[in-house]
Amino acid sequence: MKFFIDTADVGEIRDLAETGMIDGVTTNPSLIAQSGREFTDVIEEICSFIDGPVSAEVAATDAPTMIKEGHKLAKIAKNVVIKVPLTIDGLKTCKILSDEGTMVNVTLCFSAAQAILAAKVGATFISPFVGRLDDIALDGMDLISDICDIYANYQEFTTQVLVASVRSPKHVVDAASLGADVVTIPPSALRQLYNHPLTDKGLESFLNDWAGTGQSIL
Numbered sequence: 001m002k003f004f005i006d007t008a009d010v011g012e013i014r015d016l017a018e019t020g021m022i023d024g025v026t027t028n029p030s031l032i033a034q035s036g037r038e039f040t041d042v043i044e045e046i047c048s049f050i051d052g053p054v055s056a057e058v059a060a061t062d063a064p065t066m067i068k069e070g071h072k073l074a075k076i077a078k079n080v081v082i083k084v085p086l087t088i089d090g091l092k093t094c095k096i097l098s099d100e101g102t103m104v105n106v107t108l109c110f111s112a113a114q115a116i117l118a119a120k121v122g123a124t125f126i127s128p129f130v131g132r133l134d135d136i137a138l139d140g141m142d143l144i145s146d147i148c149d150i151y152a153n154y155q156e157f158t159t160q161v162l163v164a165s166v167r168s169p170k171h172v173v174d175a176a177s178l179g180a181d182v183v184t185i186p187p188s189a190l191r192q193l194y195n196h197p198l199t200d201k202g203l204e205s206f207l208n209d210w211a212g213t214g215q216s217i218l
Contacts, residue, residue, distance in 0.1 A: 001176045004053070004162070004184035008035040008042050012187045017050060024052035026105070026127075026164070026184040028083070029059065040076060047077035053124075055105045057083035058093070066093040074102050081105045081124060086114045091121050098122030105162065112146040119157040125182065130175075131165035140165070141174045148179045169193050 002023040005016055008031040016022050025046050032039050043056045054077070058069040070082040070093060081103040084090035094104045098121065105125040106118040110133060118126045128147060130140025144163055151157045160181035166172060169192050175183050185193075 001180065002052075002182040003190070004055075004182055005190065006031070006164070006166070006184040006186050008032045008037075008046075009187070010035075010042065010045050013046060014049065016187060016190060021190075022050070022052070023182070024054060024079075024081075024184075025050055026055040026083070026162075028055075028057050028107070040073075043073070043080065044076050047079055051079060053081045053103060053105075054079055055081045055083040055107075055125075057107070061085075061087070061089060063089040063092040063096075066090065067096055070097050070102065070104075083107050083127075086110075086118065091117055094118065094123050095121040098124070107164065110143070112143065112150055115147040115159075115161075116150060119151060119154075119159040123159045125160050125162040127162045127164040127184070129165035130163055130171055131167040133165075134167070140171075141178065144175055144178050144180055152179075 003021050004024040004026050005013055005022050006026045007013060008027045013025055032042060035042055046054050056073045058066045060066045060069055066084060066089060073082055074080050082097055083105040084093050085108050086106050094106055097104050103124040105127055106123040107127040109115055109126050109128040115126045128143050133140035133143060147161050162182040162184060163175040163180045164184050166183055166185050166189055168189060172183050172193060
């Protein structure tokens with residue numbers, strides 16, 4: 001499974017990239033707004049040190065303007081993925097950009113039917129939002145299961161399932177169990193993956209025992 005980091009905070013991305021666990025980055029207008037910086041400047045800087053896919057979302061809602069914005073964003077770097085909403089205009093845009101060889105991430109997916117449409121138009125990634133489904137008392141992982149099962153039935157579907165709106169380590173583990181291709185994770189959720197009280201307790205015990213020997217490796 002690939003790990004994308006879901007933030008526009010360049011400092012956070014640099015820090016987590018040093019772990020070797022980050023395969024790509026997703027951003028959206030809300031995250032860019034939180035950064036307080038120019039959109040294209042943020043994307044360009046991220047692409048300067050992240051080799052994997054970096055999602056940059058269009059701001060328009062009509063297909064002709066989405067396509068123009070997509071062309072402009074794609075010129076920033078070869079690893080830019082154009083992010084479009086799962087609307088009819090977003091799907092039209094996806095088809096055109098995908099046919100041109102541009103990677104496209106179709107976002108705001110909330111049903112298996114929508115995911116089928118995204119695969120039909122050649123989306124590189126489909127982004128189902130599991131946390132937002134959980135928020136309205138549905139099980140977001142049921143959607144991931146349905147999409148993975150459907151895509152597995154058709155060899156012509158090459159779209160990768162990118163689990164979004166991840167809120168906890170359990171979302172990550174469940175997505176991996178279901179065979180999702182990618183999870184995009186906020187920095188806080190990623191750090192929760194390696195935190196465990198028994199790990200901390202065990203390390204403290206080891207360090208105390210080592211200190212008692214009076215030895216030094218260096």
